Every structure is written in C-alpha cells, then in structure tokens.
Amino acid sequence: MSKEVKAWAATSPEKIEPLRITRRALDDEDVAIDIKFAGICHSDIHTVRSEWKKTEYPLVVGHEIAGTVSAVGKNVTKFNVGDRVGVGCMVNSCRKCENCKEGEEQYCLNMVETYNAKDPKDGTITQGGYSKYIVVDQAFVLTIPESLPLDKAAPLLCAGITVFSPLNHWHAGPGKRVGIIGLGGLGHVAVKIAKALGSEVTVFSQTASKKELALQFGADTYVTTSDPKAFDGLGRKFDIILNTVSAKVPLEKYLSSLRRDGSLIQVGVPPEPLQIPPFSLLPQRNGIHGTLIGGIAETQKMLDLCGEKQIFPEIEVVPASYINEAYDRVVKSQVKFRFVIDVSTI
Secondary structure, three states: OOEEEEEEEEEEOOEEEEEEEEEOOOOOOEEEEEEEEEEEOHHHHHHHOOOOOOOOOOEOOOOOEEEEEEEEOOOOOOOOOOOEEEEOOEEEOOOOOHHHHOOOHHHOOOOEEOOOOEOOOOOOEOOOOOEOEEEEEHHHOEEOOOOOOHHHHHHHHOHHHHHHHHHHHOOOOOOOEEEEEOOOOOHHHHHHHHHHOOOEEEEEEOOHHHHHHHHHHOOOEEEEOOOOOOOOOOOOOEEEEEEOOOOOOOHHHHHOOEEEEEEEEEOOOOOOOOOOOHHHOHHHOOEEEEOOOOOHHHHHHHHHHHHHHOOOOOEEEEOHHHHHHHHHHHHOOOOOOEEEEEHHHO
C-alpha cells in the first residue's frame, strides 16, 4: 500500500517548507528506503527556482540520498532489509536502448530523474530525497560500502559521480596530468578522486585563498589564475582538464595548456554559451566535451573506490529547518563544501 511521509517541499520558487507526500506502494522490483541523509546540490536550487525547466509544485528535490533498506519486493535479489544504500540522480530508464544496454543509463532518452520527472510506474511526478522515505526500483539503488559514513556518502551520489565519470572515461591515472578548474563543491571532490586514481593534479582557482586546502586535498600544484603570468610555462602540459565552475572562464588559455589529443571536459553549467576559438583546438587535435553523471555500474565503481581509498567530501550537516538559508549560502559560495540534511530532523 502507498505510504504518507514527512518531507520538505518547494511550494514556490521562493520557499521550501514542511509537507506530507505520498510514496507509491512497493511493486515486486522495488526497494523501500528509510532516508538518513540527503545532500543539497546546486541542481536542487535551479529546479526549485524553475531556472532550467518548468517545475511542478509542490516538489520535493534531492538526488543525493543515503539510507537503509526497510522493505523489498518479492523479486528483489540485490538488497536485503538493513542494507546501507544510496540513490542518485535517476530512478529509471527504458533499459532497452543502446545506452542502457551499455550501462550508460544517464544518456537514455527516457531516463527518469529522481525528482520533477514522470514516474513510469504510477504516472506521478517523482519526488526526491528531502523526505523520510522513498521507493525505488532495485536496478537504480546502489550499495554504500561499510567504510563510507552515510552522511559523507550522500554528496557522492551526484557530485562524486559527476567528476568521477569523466576522470574514469578519459583514463585519469598514473602518468596522466589532470587540471581541475575550481575548488568548490565539485572541484574539491575531483581533486581527491583524481589523486586517488594516481594522476598528477593541478588546481586552477581565481585567488590564492584556497591553496592550502587544495594541497591538503591532494593537489600537487596550485595556479592562481588572476596572476597575469599564471599560464606561463603551462603550454601543452595537461592530458585532461576538468572545468567544474559555472562561470565564464578563458577556455582558450586552458585549451592551449592541453597536450596533443588532450581533453577539456565541461561539468559546470555557466549561464552563457561557451566561447571557443577554433584555433585553440586545431593545432593539437584537442577536444572539448560535456558529460552527465554516470551509469549505475560506474556509480557503484565510484562508491567502492571512495570506500576503499577513504575519499570523503567536505560536508556541513544541517537540520531541515536550515534548507532555505543553506540555499542562499550555496548561491553565494559560502559553504565548504557541501551541505547535507540530517533527515531525522524532518
């Protein structure tokens, strides 16, 4: 039977407040999860404020979900009651297309997002993790290793896989030089993961204020990009540069820092179109690419790596009553580095 649960929902673009929502009844393939922690992602804020696409209010956002299994459908074989699990940015896909068959469900044209999407199982609008409980098909539930604390695991379900997927796809590892643009919610996790994979890591940041933190997180080099001489000596140095910022940056300078066949990968979402001079690409056969989270298998690989290598995001745990204030701080870049909601306070 369906279940009414407590949540915090956006009732308008300006406000998130307590609300009771109804979760669907378990079907044979479903896993019921008691949510313990839910990360706050900038995507949540864009969605609440209806900045990317039309938002259906009231809406519960949150796609960085960590908790424990409370019940399973009769056909569930992957999970048992009490297991530590997570749910990321998607809860279903067509499972028939080329992308799905190759484990790249995030690129399925019928991928179902964790919130603000139509749930094919019951036709309702999906509701996310700022709630006490959620029901998800077992194919889109992830195992959280015992070595990962649930509060620190939550941001990995979006921020972690967003940066791990390109690093994995473009083969970051020993012998590779990786540049990370920005040391924020995405960038600080990217530094830790790139270093754990064995890469030589350079952080690019506008000021020198984060240098000590960058080196603490594992960076080998720190470049203050406001310095007029910042890019001197960096020509043809990097195999991979990951741009994690959502602001305008001089892409031509970074592209000129790539080695032959190097890749600049865009994961930040700036409001304005990217400006890319052709001759910053042509001379060394460089490329600029986009990427969107990762598939389920790749996300599990990321969680397992983080558990093994003890890669944790830097978090600030807050009660649900602080969500609106947390949003304002995220927009002003006043958090180091991810907010996580203690769902017991909902």
